Amino acid sequence: MTGERPWGQEDLLRRLAGAVADRRLPQSLLVHGPEGVGKRSLALWVARALQCEAPEAGDVPCEACRNCRMAARLEHPDIHLHFPMPRPKRAASRAKLREAIEAQRHERLARLREDLHARLDPDAVTGLYVAAVENIRDQASRRPSMARRSVFVIEDAERMVPQSASPEAANAFLKLLEEPPPFAYIVLTSGRPDALLPTIRSRTVPLRVAPLPIARVAAYVAEHLDVRDDDRARAVARRAGGAVYRARALVDSETGESEAAADGLLAAALDGSPQARYRAASRYSARGARGELEPALEALRIRLRDMLCVAAGAPDAALDPTDGGPSEGAILDALGAVDAAMEGVGRNLNPQATTALLLEEMGAAFAGRPTGRMAGTPQFAGVLRSL
Ligand SMILES: [Zn+2]
Known part of the structure; x- marks a missing residue:
């Protein structure tokens, strides 16, 4: 199930839902926090909230309307999820390279539909390369196809490759962040916001996803990950530093090799x-x-x-x-x-x-x-x- 509610972040979600309802949500956001804290879940939740058609504005995302359901399956045509990927092999032209990157992205989206927390390309050198940024810029300039808005979630934005090779693409992206088209929202995520280009940081509104108290994560580990031994649940929570999804990965690997x-x-x-x-x-x-x-x-x-x-x-x-x-x-x-x-x-x-x-x-x-x-x-x- 990919349309999950980020666990333990109720206050943050309430504030965000209120901002969406009052149309106060900034168009360029930077979701940051330590690894495994749930940045992907939160960014996609924001995307659903923005696309939801719930009759009561405060109830977004309702998780029941057509937009919410498509978004939960990562199939909404106006929610665009981008992430660092390996650089494709040589391509005959710029256009071919951009196509190859887009094909890679769709392969990985299919994997995320199976498991939203799958680690993509853990052993490869990856980045958000210029061709990917050009794709984002083009997608963002087009009107949404189904909903009233289009939402771009761009993960690990600090991995955007320094773009001296194409100052044009870099400038176009900065302009997109600064003045998105009225229908476009851009949600960047980063585990290392200090490593972001200052020009990107200064054009986004930061939103921190904080780690949770150890006792709460221990409760999550016990309840949702079926770790019945209290001491062990607490140990996992501590080792995860209060990051729920990191705790989940630890429990998975503990049963492994x-x-x-x-x-x-x-x-x-x-x-x-x-x-x-x-x-x-x-x-x-x-x-x-x-x-x-x-x-x-x-x-x-x-x-x-x-x-x-x-x-x-x-x-x-x-x-x-x-x-x-x-x-x-x-x-x-x-x-x-x-x-x-x-x-x-x-x-x-x-x-x-x-x-x-x-x-x-x-x-x-x-x-x-x-x-x-x-x-x-x-x-x-x-x-x-x-x-
Ligand atoms: Zn909805």
Whole structure:
């Protein structure tokens, strides 16, 4: 169901519905807040509110009229959702490139119709490229086809690629933000509003989606994600930093492989034998394929952070505390090695060799031997080459 009501944001929704009813809603909005807080849900909710035909103005979006129903299925012809995407392969002309981008967008919209919170292109380099911005500008200049208004939701607007290549497109977009046609509304979203071009920031009205109190997110986790253990629900809520959709992703991944993979890595490092390290590292591919190792390292970092809380005498701060274990200094060294491994994986270093070196370093840290071969990615890449 894609037409959902952003959870826990009742006050904000009431104010927005009032602004739509009184025709006070600014035409260029910037929805911002941390990752997983529900910016996409909120922006699409605003789009539905703007298109709704409810007889009582205060009741938007009614979720029952034709506009609301089409919008909830992401099929409303006058609601245009754009997001960063990989750059298409070479195209014969500008027009072909723009067509290719539009085709990519429709593929991804089909995925979002299945799951509104799907992560699009998690492993690819993506951006809102000039050709996409040109498409937006053209779509916005056309009259709506069915409703009275057209609404543009443009996600992760900070990923709009600096447009020195086409100052024309950049200027046209800025003009669109500053003076949209009377029928067009533009809703940008951003998790990093500081990274937005100042020229974009100054032309939009900010709307912050705040994280929720931990207790409320814990209640959501218990009720909607079926986590019946109160302590665990609270731990998930804390780890999600009060962001409901991040909590959801955490619960999904917890039942998946990354936690088990992290346990395997930790056990191999604690075991200390070269055989255990070799077995654990051989699970990862020797080329590319960072997809699997990255979430395992994330989970490993959380495990080590918990161990650090316990070692530092603050088990209450741990998300999932366990007794005993290495000293604070050893754990800090191990965390440093995990950070280095994360960065190496992000730069496409060989995952298997990276894991082998990581486990060697962690094993040394836990055994009280000196570490530091992974300090700094360039050095550590050199160590990998020499293996
Ligand atoms: Zn409606």
